[in-house]
Amino acid sequence: MKLEDELAEERELLLEGNRSLKERAQAGNKKRRQEVRSKLILLNSAIALIVIMSVLIFKVATVNRDNEKKVRSASTTESDKSIQKKSKGEKKDSKGKATSTPLPEKEVPAAGKDRWLRKDLDKNKPMVALTFDDGPYTPVTKKILAALKKHDQRATFFWVCNRIPRYESAVKQAYDQGCQIASHTFEHVILTKLKKKKSILNQIDKADREVNKVIGCDTTALRPPGGAINEKVKKTVNVPMICWNVDSEDWKSRNTNKILQRCKSVSDGDIILMHDLYPTTAKAVEKLVPQLKKKGFQMVTIDELFYYKNIKLKPGTVYFSGK
Numbered sequence: 001m002k003l004e005d006e007l008a009e010e011r012e013l014l015l016e017g018n019r020s021l022k023e024r025a026q027a028g029n030k031k032r033r034q035e036v037r038s039k040l041i042l043l044n045s046a047i048a049l050i051v052i053m054s055v056l057i058f059k060v061a062t063v064n065r066d067n068e069k070k071v072r073s074a075s076t077t078e079s080d081k082s083i084q085k086k087s088k089g090e091k092k093d094s095k096g097k098a099t100s101t102p103l104p105e106k107e108v109p110a111a112g113k114d115r116w117l118r119k120d121l122d123k124n125k126p127m128v129a130l131t132f133d134d135g136p137y138t139p140v141t142k143k144i145l146a147a148l149k150k151h152d153q154r155a156t157f158f159w160v161c162n163r164i165p166r167y168e169s170a171v172k173q174a175y176d177q178g179c180q181i182a183s184h185t186f187e188h189v190i191l192t193k194l195k196k197k198k199s200i201l202n203q204i205d206k207a208d209r210e211v212n213k214v215i216g217c218d219t220t221a222l223r224p225p226g227g228a229i230n231e232k233v234k235k236t237v238n239v240p241m242i243c244w245n246v247d248s249e250d251w252k253s254r255n256t257n258k259i260l261q262r263c264k265s266v267s268d269g270d271i272i273l274m275h276d277l278y279p280t281t282a283k284a285v286e287k288l289v290p291q292l293k294k295k296g297f298q299m300v301t302i303d304e305l306f307y308y309k310n311i312k313l314k315p316g317t318v319y320f321s322g323k
Contacts, residue, residue: 112217116154116180116301123308126268127298129322130155130285131244133184133223135276136167136174143282145173151289153299156180157276158223158242160188161207168214175215180301182242183207183219192228197236204237221302221313229318240313242302244273245321250281259284266292269309269322271302 121127135141136159148155157174161183164171175181185191186206194200208218221242224233229241246266250259259281263272274281292299305322306313313319 112215113220113303115175116156116178117303117307118154118178118300121298121300121304121308125296125298127300127305127308127322128266128268128292129271129302129305130274130289130299131158131182131223131242131271131302132156132274132276132281133158134188135159136163136170137277138167138170140279140282141167141170141276142173143279144276144285145170145177145179147282147286147289148179148299149177151293151299153289153293154179154301154304155299156182156221156242156302158182158184158221159211160184161186161210164210164214171211171214178301180221180303181211181215181219182221182223182302183211183239184223185225186210188225190226190228191224191233191237192230197232200233200236201238204239234316234318236316238315240315241318242271243318243320244271245323246270246272248272248274248281248284250274250278250284254278254280256280256283256287260288260291263288266297268297269305271305271319271321 130153132141132144132155135157141157144155154177157179159171159181171181183204184207185203187203189203191200191203194203204222211217211219220239222237222239223242224237227243234241246263248259248262253259259274263284266272274285276282289299300308303313306319309322311319311322
């Protein structure tokens with residue numbers, strides 16, 4: 001009985017071992033199938049990605065070819081136009097041969113200081129210089145510029161140059177219109193109150209630096225604040241000093257009609273003092289410019305006034321008019 005029991009146990013152990021081997025074999029097969037399936041999925045994904053990339057590259061290449069064709073076509077068209085222009089500029093001489101006639105060139109605007117010195121004015125017509133101190137101040141300055149532009153006239157702006165960065169657009173507009181940009185020092189300092197020559201030069205140099213940043217050149221004239229000048233200032237300043245002989249007193253009256261009244265009797269060579277700070281001044285200019293133009297006056301810059309009056313401006317010298 002004992003032996004039969006032992007044999008029975010051995011048979012059960014053998015059966016269990018066989019079942020275990022079979023299960024392990026099945027599990028292994030299942031794992032291998034899963035691995036194969038995963039590899040197939042990855043392979044299919046890679047193939048799909050390669051196909052997509054190939055399509056995109058083909059499309060990009062096609063677009064580039066089309067663009068190159070358009071550029072070549074445009075270039076050819078421009079060349080054709082150029083040839084046509086050249087052919088229009090050709091004339092035939094007496095022998096029937098084609099001769100080339102140069103096409104008219106566009107006039108290049110003067111640069112730097114030359115921009116506010118026109119060489120084509122009529123020196124026989126009366127001239128007057130409108131000058132404006134203490135700006136720039138965009139709300140007023142641009143109205144004055146608009147009035148000048150409307151009637152093709154110019155003026156000179158003696159500006160307090162520490163104001164320039166704040167009102168840069170007005171400075172550029174004045175320069176573009178051919179108006180003269182001049183100095184009224186950097187901080188509107190009364191130069192006669194400065195003890196050192198270095199301090200005077202500092203006010204002039206700092207002012208020029210601000211102007212240069214915007215228009216690319218220095219000023220060619222200075223109006224000392226308050227018109228205050230002494231021998232030390234004359235010996236120190238290295239540009240002509242421009243005062244005035246007609247004072248509109250616009251700063252005092254702030255009244256358009258009174259400003260116009262004080263400018264009523266201007267004559268050839270006069271320099272008129274105003275300020276581009278007050279709206280009443282802008283309104284006065286809007287009326288004054290056409291009035292002077294109707295009387296035959298040319299409104300010119302300071303440099304133009306003295307150029308046409310054959311007066312050579314000298315550094316450190318004071319001028320009150322072009323007479």
